[in-house]
Structure formats: C-alpha cells, structure tokens
Amino acid sequence: MTLQVLTQYEIRMNASCSCLTFCILALYAPGMAADPASLLLLPPPSGYESGLSPSLHRSPNGETLSAMAGMSVSRPVSTRRQGEADIGLTTQRRRWSSLASTSGSQPMTWGIASDVSAQLSVGLQSELFYTDNIKYTANSGAVGATVFELTPIIRLDIGDPQEGAMSSSRLSSYYTGILYVPTVRHLLEDGEQKVLQHFFGEIGRLTDITRISLRLDYDERILSSSDDTSLEDTYTLLEASGLLEYHFTPKTMLRSKLTYRDITVEDGLANRLIWIGEEALEWAATAKITIGLGTELGLIQFERAGLGSQNYQQALLLGRWKPTAKLNMSARAGLEWRDFNGGTPKTMQLTPVGAVALQWLATEKTRISTRLRVGNEPSIVQQGALFREYRLGAEMMHDLSSQWYLSGDLQYVRRNYDSGRRESEPVTRLLLGYRESPDRAASRLNVELYVQWRQRKRHGNFEAADRSQVGIQVTKFF
DSSP, X not given: OOXXXXXXEEEOOOOOGGGHHHHHHHOOOOOEEEOOOOSSSOOOTTHHHHTOOOBOOOOTTSSOGGGSSSOOBOOSOOTTTOOSOBOOSSOOOOTTTEEOOOSOOOOOSEEEOSSSOEEEEEEEEEEEEEESOTXXXXXXXXXXXXXXXXXXXXXXXXXXXXXXXXXXXXXXSEEEEEEEOXXXXXXXXXXXXXXXXXXXXXEEEEOSSEEEEEEEEEEOGGGGOOSSOOGGGOOEEEEEEEEEEEEEETTEEEEEEEEEEEEEOTTSTTOEEEEEEEEEEEEEOSSSEEEEEEEEEEEEEESSGGGOEEEXXXXXXXXXXXXXXXXXXXXXXXXXXXXXXXXXXXXXXXEEEEEEEEEEEOSSSEEEEEEEEEEEEEOSSSTTOEEEEEEEXXXXXXXXXXXXXXXXXEEEEEEEETTSOEEEEEEEEEEEEEESOSSTTTOOEEEEEEEEEEEEEETTTOOOEEEEEEEEEEEEEO
C-alpha cells in the first residue's frame, strides 16, 4: 500500500551558483517542503513562534500553492486523517515550518501492505548558499558567508493513511508517524560547524466521528536562521499538543486542542513557556460555506523574572468559502484581550485580530496565493516589548513544463512595538525548480535554484539591514 500524505514540511535553503555542479553530483534530491500546520482552524496568536496558521481547504488540484514545486518532505500526517489542507499566511520559508503539499507522498524506500501498513522513506539533501549578510546586521557591519548543509531524511508511517470511509475499510484506525531530519551546517570560510536537530512524532486514532491525536515537535535548526528567517522568528522550539475532534452530525464538528510550547532563543534573554487552549465549533452551512465560532486562551511566562507574564483571550468568528472549483478562501476575525503581570507596568490591551488566506487556480499551470494576518506577539529582539504585526504575502507558481517550474514570492511585514519602536521588512524571492518526474509521489530527485532579497528597516535615524542570498538545493530519495 502506498501511503498518502496531506501535509508537508518544506526545507527551502539558499545556495551559491558557483557550486551548482558540485551539489548536483554530490546529492540528487527533491526540494523539501514542510507542513507543521495546525489541525485546528484556530492558530495560536503566537503562531509566528510555531509556524502555525489557519487551516484552509485544498486547492482545486488537491495541493496548497507552495506545494506545486517539486517533491517535498512531509510530516507523517495523511490526507485521510486530515481532510483539509493548511496554507501559510506568509511566504516565509522557515525550515520545516512552512506549509506545503496536500497530495502525494515521499517515494517509498521500504514498505509493507496489510491491515496495518508501514512505509519508510529515506533521503538526503544538500544545500549550498551564499549570503552577503549572514548575521542580518546593519549594512555597515554586514559580513558575507558561504554555507553548506547536509540533511539526512528519515520518515516512518505506521497505520492507516488511506482516504475513504472507515466503515467501508478493514484498515487500522490507529496511526503513528515519525520524522527525523538532523542538519549538519558548515560555514566554509571559518570552518564553523553545527549539528541542528529536528524531530516530529505523532500518534492518534480516527473513527467515523472522532479523531484523537498527540504530537511532539522539537526543532533547533531554526536557531541558526541560515535561510531567510527574520530575527523575530529565530528560536528553538519544543512543542507538545493534544487534539480532539468530534462530529456531532455530518455538518457539525467540535475541535479542542491543548498546547505546551517552550521557546528558547540564542542569548536566552527572551526564553518563554506558553500554554494554549483552543476550542472551535464549525458548521457546514452549504457545500461551499462553513462558518464557526472559536475561542483561545493563552498564558505566556518568561524565564526572566523582570519580564513577568502575559495572558490573553480571543473571541473569534471563523469562515471558509469556496465559490468555485478554482477559488478558495479561509478567514478568522475577532477581538483579543491581553493582560500583563509583572515586568514593565502596562494596562489591559483590547485589539482586533484576524487572518485571511486565498488560493486561486488561475490556469492549469498557474497558481496564486495571497495572505494577510494581523496579530500581537511578544518580541524576541526587544525583551519585554509586545509588537503588533501586519503581514501581507503573495505567491505565484507556474509550471513551465511537467518537470520545470517557476515560483515568485513577495512579502511585506510591519511591526509596531509598544515601546515606540517601528520597523518594516519587505522580502522578495524568485525560484527555478526541476523535478525528476511529473508524478511527485514517484519523483526521487529535485533541484532548486533561487535568489532572494530581504531588508529590515527601523524607522527613524537607523541604518537598514539588507540581506541578499543565492543558492542551490538538491534532494535525493532512495
């Protein structure tokens, strides 16, 4: 039995064009995409810390737009266990934290087919890129660097990942998925080397009316910020969560989720523990419209006593709309109450929050995605501060042929800190990719070349920080 997956984890890494020949000869490999998507329609307001985003139905051809590129590495979550895709609200390419494909699977290295099936996928990715500002500092202090990364890929699925009604299937209702992808990162100029770990595991059970899932996620590789991660999104993540879905009727569903999250930053000054409780009630009003109500409660406790803690509550309206087979939209909007305890004295804050994501299949070869999010986040760069972030992103993907494709991303981020600091961060990215086979589930080789520019501009009399990158990524599944 070939296992199908819904979500994918995307590794987008940058590379030096001068080393193209070396990378291709060293490792043949499909580009990796990632999907840490929240199973709830409600993403935590600290979603930029987790990479989570609201769920959204699959695009007309069964994939999220960011998956239209080559073969991707997926978290072991199946299309059968998750009936709708998730799409990132930004074009941000944080390793293993971007949202990606909803169809196909990694090429199988080994597997068995029975009432309880199993599949093992093994691969290897090489990454080589050059950036003119490796630490993303002000331009006067910018230092260039060439980075080579090597990432083994081990993914194991056990259980029933197949689509179809459980009542008509003899397959197991229990499932387990494990993904392990350590990364060896080497700076060529000074010889510095790090080993950055990432592990994801899930165990669950699915019946006709319920789904129960437990997840564990540890990722320290984003600490290095070696591709295009903003400083406000750079940390190590440890997350454990439990999910319960219950269908009262075929059209009505209750979702509950509890999450524990440990955020660790490099200097240790903004380390925090986060507890989140989420609840959502959804109703499919028509075949094209789903509406719902949601609430979210969170507690953020900083390790430094002087920073105190924060707690927040959100009341939300939820909606999904699919007017045509080629257009798909998901949205959430509401109010957030946030209280501050200890640290710098602050009054209770009441602000609107929301997110909108839209997918459009313009042609059979061209897909367009736009995303907008407005929310509040505790700062990593400025300890003790809270910033309000406005994030707008757009992405277009076009198939040049069955094997070659182009991708273009634009993003604009504006952050307003309660300390008075203001900054903006535009990003643009262009990618050319090649996949060995038009069938992504059978493609064992993918090569991607891309160039990217990012700028962080602090308003006032402050110097900007620009960061340009160019590189190649090659991934091979065995």
